[in-house]
Amino acid sequence: MFVNVKKLLVEKASISKKPGVNSDGLKASDVDPHLVFHYGIPLGCCIFAYDSIQKILAISTTDGRIKLFGKDNSQALLESDDTVPSKFLEFVQNQGILLNVNLKNHIEVWDLERRLLSHVHVFKEEITSFTVMQAGPYMYVGDSEGNIKVFKIEQEVCHVMQMKYTIPFSASHGNPTEVLADRAVISILPQPTAESKRILIIFKDGFMTLWEIRECKSILVTGGSMFQSVHNEAKHVTSACWVCPFGSKVAVGYDNGEVLIWSVPTSKQSEIGIQNTPFCKLILGFKSEKTPIASLKWAYADAKATRLYVMGASDVASTSLLQVILLNEHTETRTIKLGLHLSEPCLDMMITLSTTEQSKVKQDLLLLIGKSGNMYMYDDCSIEKYLLQCQSRSPPSLPKEVMVKMPFVDSSITIAKLITDNPYALSSDEDYILVVKDIPSLVPLETKSKDGGHSNTYQFSGFGKIKNLYITGHSDGAINFWDISCHFPIPILSLKQQSEDDFSLSGIPVTALYFDGNSRIIISGDQSGTVRFFKFKPEPYTAENSFISFQGSTKKRNNHIQGVKVIKVNGSVLSLAICQNTRHVAIGNDHGDVSLVDTEGLNIIFQSHIASDISPGIISMQFKTCSLQNFEKNVLVVATKDSSVLAFDSDSGNMLSASMVQPKKPSRALFMHILDWQDIAVRGANLSTGSPIEEGIQKQSFILVCSEKAAYVYSLTHTIQGVKKVHYKKKFHSTSCCWASTFYTASDVGLMLLFTSGKVEIRSLPELSLFKETSIRGFRYSAPKPNSLSDSSMCSSNSGDVVMVNGDQEFFILSVLLQRETFRNLDFISRVYRKDLMLTQEVPASGATVQKEKKKGLFGSVLKDITGSKKHAPEMEPEDTKESIEELSTIFSTANFPCEVENKDNQAVDEDEIDLNIDDIDLDDPGEKPKEQNILATLNKHKLKFQAFTAGKLKQMKVKNEKPITKEEQQQDEKSSAVDQIKKKYGFSLQGESSAAKMAESKLQENLRKLQGINLKTTEMQDNAKSFSSMARELLRTKEQEDK
DSSP states (O other), X not given: OBOSOEEOOHHHXXXXXXXXXXXXXXXXXXXEEEEEEEEEOOTTEEEEEEETTTTEEEEEETTSEEEEEOGGGOEEEEEOSSOSOEEEEEEETTTTEEEEEETTOEEEEEETTTTEEEEEEEOSSOEEEEEEOSSSSEEEEEETXXXXXXXXXXXXXXXXXXXXXXXXXXXXXXXXXXXXSOXXXXXXEEOTXXXXXXXXXXXXXXXXXXXXXXXXEEEEEEETHHHHHHHTOOOOEEEEEXXXXXXXXXXEEETTSOEEEEEOOOSTTSOOEEEOSOSEXXXXXXXXXXXOEEEEEEEOOSTTOOEEEEEEOTTSOOSOOEEEEEOSXXXXXXXXXEEEOOSSOEEEEEEEOOOOTTTOOOOOEEEEEETTSOEEEEEHHHHHHHHHHTTSSSOOOOOOOEEOOOTTOSSXXXXXXXXXXXXXXXXXXXXXXXXXXXXXXXXXXXXXXXXXXXXOOOEEOOGGGOSSEEEEEETTSOEEEEEOTTSSOEEEEEEOOOSSSOOSOOOSOEEEEEEETTTTEEEEEETTSEEEEEEEOOSSOOOEEHHHHHXXXXXXSOTTEEEEEEEEOSSOEEEEEEOTTTOEEEEEETTSEEEEEETXXXXXEEEEEOOOSSOOOEEEEEEEEEEETTEEEEXXXXXXXXXXXXXXXXXTOOBSOSSOBOOSSOOOEEEEEEEEHHHHHHHHHHHOOOOOOOTTSOOOEEEEEEESSEEEEEEHHHHHTTOOOEEEEEEOOSSOEEEEEEEEOSSOEEEEEEETXXXXXXXXXTTOOEEEEEEBTTOOOOOOOTTSOOSEEEEEOTTSEEEEEETTTEEEEEEEETTOOOOOOHHHHHOOOOHHHHXXXXXXXXXXXXXXXXXXXXXXXXXXXOSSOGGGOOOOOOOOOHHHHHHHHHHHTSOSSHHHHHHHHHHHOOGGGOOOOGGGOOOSOGGGOOHHHHHHHHHHHHHHHHHHHHHHHHHHHHHTTSOOOOHHHHHHHHHHHHHHHHHHHTTOOOTTTXXXXXXXXXXXXXXXXXXXXXXXXHHHHHHHHHHHHHXXXXXXXXXXXXXX
């Protein structure tokens, strides 16, 4: 949230303190603006990722943030140093690691347990594909040059390490000599149930290669120019996914709108070679509109409910950019599909599965990210039901789209108040934890009880027990009360009553609020000029569940309200203020009218109009008792929208001066506040213990006025008299200010400023010197249109806590002061990853979870030729075992294409950063390398293939209860023996004869020989240097003699 924090004290050092300011007051070291908690869906979402075991949903944004949603309503926000969008986002399933590839091709490794960025690997090429193995700690990274690199995920330290194993373009592509462009790797798909053996590589030009990992070779080449030449149509791959739990069928989407399904062998014994024709072509309508296929997702289900989700590109205008296709035995002859009519084009989609064996309740979701960054949700079970029954006599209703937003809020927030640090709060941490678990989730990633109800653990009995109270006025006229003591917004009460007899919503936005907990009164003003006075009953209240009033109660009367009074004024109410001595209420509207009302009888004491040529609205009012000409006088200070300030006699309603105090260049005013250090001492004593105001310092009062373009500090006495005397002024040059407020410490007061760019400034008062400057990531301010309200809502408490709401999607809780502990249970609310769950769950061997009994028919019921009969079932190899996954460590640690790696390394290494290692020293001339070394390298390469192949056969033999050795294996042994005989002929030791001790001894002797060679070279170089030195001296003497 906060980045590039700058501790700036430039202005502070140059300004001397004026009388009336405590010298031991607020310091730069006391303030530390930081994010406390983020709730909701962040703006600018772009990519999903999902951990199906931990039930964690990750959403990356365009500005480098990642929002996490976990079980029990847990939420956390991660922030990268790079404010750039993500390209790929994937979990290491059930391991507490999230991998993010951003637009700079940096691979970020996030530790979810500590919620920290643990490691960043800078990838030199452009990353075009990224895949994490589900059964092992490895990932594949494909680049724009068509090459693939393998990385190991070090789970203990949360780092990634590049392995020596590579898959170069020249070895994997079906026709590398003809391709000059479009060689990027678009998709890397480990074959389900055989992740440690094969991966399917799909290139942008359409070529697909099934790569045998152990043998380092392609066993299938299909698609590409061979298929396109037949159909005379050039097209590029844009997306792909498996549509079979065993990896025998793959769906591929193209930029011309086509979706083709290709066959893939599932074992070495399957038919291999080159195929030119796809297995099936889906007719979806994307091709007619030339809509590129942006994403493909596949959902495996029992019987005939397997589905393929196809999403078109977001930059194409179309009425149906998301279609769901039923894959079964009728797919070739009859396509059953559902076109979802979205509110807007989408950027990404994700299917979350919430079915558990314990609950037996199925709650699957289809999640979508709109182009605007909003998040939408469909009930995937409804989609499945519709596809299965759409052609019946009574088809079900179409699935409904739901926009994900903050729960319990049916309308946007128009005004808000925050009251923190109630010293009488009594609720325990355990009570809050139970309540948070019980509140409906923003994104329901886990199943609840079948009836979907709540246990109703939160019982509201009064405001006196709430530590942090958040009050919101809404566009429909409702007033809602929230307990945010534990960061999480817990709804406690909703007021919809309009009068003594009217209990319905008015539908008119609330524009002003005032709350007094001591007198149990809340005052609201709306856009129509109606002011309502709600009087609460004495506490404690009868315990009542907080959710009832938010979900709709059958009771007409609210049990907490003692009475409601209503008064009507002209225009829209913009500000409210109350005098604690007289209990009079001041009401300011957008026409420039100020009304003073008696709260008991609702009598209007006086009304006055303030004329203005620019903007007459009353944005702020404050009562103050001050001394004028040795007389105590009750004063009402008023600020207008055009930054003018004036004062009224609150008893008579007369203006105390004929002129107003106004800047030379007026701009829209945002905030006005009276700075009285006597009041500060009282507030500070209530907040905490600290250094009191020095008795000898003269008490002086000021008026602070903040506008979009500047902040001014006037003398209160002079302002009341109509005299403009500016003590301090600060102009805002680079960007406009959009919100301002003050905060208090034990002995001082400070100023918070928020700018339209997201910048935050903390300044001292009254000097306006800068303490700290930072920025809020994700903040977007849009100026409200005429006669409309802003989408952003901001409010703060006296102690420096800020709540900022962006529309109905998210809100931020910020804290300005250092080491503030206003909120509790932060660790529980932010703990999305549960390590105890990792110990009880195991990651499935493949991305698709398939029960063993399902293997009778190759893919359940996906396509016509594989309906479940044994004659169509493919030859399947044994599933990946733990041992086969562990073998990958040895395979990936070996340079399978050393020439490719060496050439690449030679191009990438910087000559200034070469580390000298004795193993890298070659004493021989490069041009005189013995021929037998090249022969040995070739033999080792061939033997490695033979050994890998033989090892695979031996493992199959053990599985098959040690069947007799086949002729093929005997031939392999003979070939391996022949290789050993050739090596022996050239004087090299055999692989089986070398032991660890012999290898160590040989290595030691080789290093000793190198050191001796180094000594000889050094001596030779020293002799040459001496010779050159003597020659130089001789030349110098000769030159000197010639000059003479």
